[in-house]
Amino acid sequence: MREEFTSRRSEWAPAYLALEQSGELARREEALRAIYRECRLCPRACQAERDRGATGVCGATAQAKIYSAHPHYGEEPPLTGRRGSGTIFFSHCNLLCSFCQNWEIAHSGEGSYISDRTLGRIMVELQEAGCHNINLVTPTHVVPNIVSAVRHAIALGLRVPLVYNCGGYESLEVVRLLDNIVDIYLADCKYMDSSLASKYSSGAADYPERALAAMEEMHRQVGDLVVDEEGVALRGLMIRHLVLPNGLAGTDRFVEFVSHRLSPLTYVNIMAQYRPEHRAYRFPELSRPISLDELRQALRLAAEAGLQRVGRF
Numbered sequence: 001m002r003e004e005f006t007s008r009r010s011e012w013a014p015a016y017l018a019l020e021q022s023g024e025l026a027r028r029e030e031a032l033r034a035i036y037r038e039c040r041l042c043p044r045a046c047q048a049e050r051d052r053g054a055t056g057v058c059g060a061t062a063q064a065k066i067y068s069a070h071p072h073y074g075e076e077p078p079l080t081g082r083r084g085s086g087t088i089f090f091s092h093c094n095l096l097c098s099f100c101q102n103w104e105i106a107h108s109g110e111g112s113y114i115s116d117r118t119l120g121r122i123m124v125e126l127q128e129a130g131c132h133n134i135n136l137v138t139p140t141h142v143v144p145n146i147v148s149a150v151r152h153a154i155a156l157g158l159r160v161p162l163v164y165n166c167g168g169y170e171s172l173e174v175v176r177l178l179d180n181i182v183d184i185y186l187a188d189c190k191y192m193d194s195s196l197a198s199k200y201s202s203g204a205a206d207y208p209e210r211a212l213a214a215m216e217e218m219h220r221q222v223g224d225l226v227v228d229e230e231g232v233a234l235r236g237l238m239i240r241h242l243v244l245p246n247g248l249a250g251t252d253r254f255v256e257f258v259s260h261r262l263s264p265l266t267y268v269n270i271m272a273q274y275r276p277e278h279r280a281y282r283f284p285e286l287s288r289p290i291s292l293d294e295l296r297q298a299l300r301l302a303a304e305a306g307l308q309r310v311g312r313f
Helices: 016-022 024-037 116-128 140-155 172-177 194-200 207-222 251-262 292-304
Strands: 065-072 085-090 134-137 162-166 184-188 233-242 267-271 309-312
Touching: 016 024, 016 140, 024 140, 024 172, 065 116, 085 116, 116 134, 116 140, 140 172, 172 207, 184 207, 194 207, 207 233, 207 251, 233 251, 251 267, 251 292, 267 292, 292 309
Parallel strands: 085 134, 134 162, 162 184, 184 233, 233 267, 267 309
Antiparallel strands: 065 085
8 A cells, every 4th residue: 555545543533533522523413403403414305304203205213223233344345454344224215226235224214213322332332342443324314313423422432433334415515514523435426327316216316416526525525545554444535336237327427537526546446246126127227237348347447547546346
């Protein structure tokens, strides 16, 4: 790993500690809860009064619901390291893709409600289990709960990086409020075509513009990925790009965006794991896994765009 991408873990501290000490983290929590009351946490801005028990488009109420929390060894190597990523899977989702591989969690909302204080304790328990980070999976619709939980966890000794593991359909207003709270952004970039985003992700026609704007802000905040002496992530932007059949993900436009609008040194994971799940069989063009040639083409496009930190996972 090049020297500019490494930092001694002993010399690193999460920025959220300073925010809590200054009182800024409490102010951010209140700002997020104000957004939450007539919910516009995501670009759908459905205005559900979630603190009064209403459910938004995502299906979530004001209380966080989680499906599971455990050390995870199936994430990108800079996240899992040797001791795993402390992964918390939140129930429900704001994107609701037709080919969702975790549809029981995202669409059906399976899981258990927990308090913010309990969520904070879970974060600390994962840290105590040796996990390198706290990996918040599908966090968009529960950001106020997460920030509240982090404040409880700081009091209990939380000190590992926070990973914001999202589908990319983010509100720029909310992402800006996460500045110096989130250490590592792990964002999907699913499509570069608005008509496909609308067709496959429950009418989210503005997905490409929202996702690209959010990733630019994420990169502004945390920059390119920085790892410790063992190659474990401390801070930075990571992007997942799931290769879809028949070129539907717009890989050519995606890699050009990363190279020219972010940085050729952005950590990009070209994902080959697509399989038709949930309602994918309703769409003939999505009803098969990708071919080896399609994966090779995606990797070739990334190389031609000059991307220098490309993983295949």
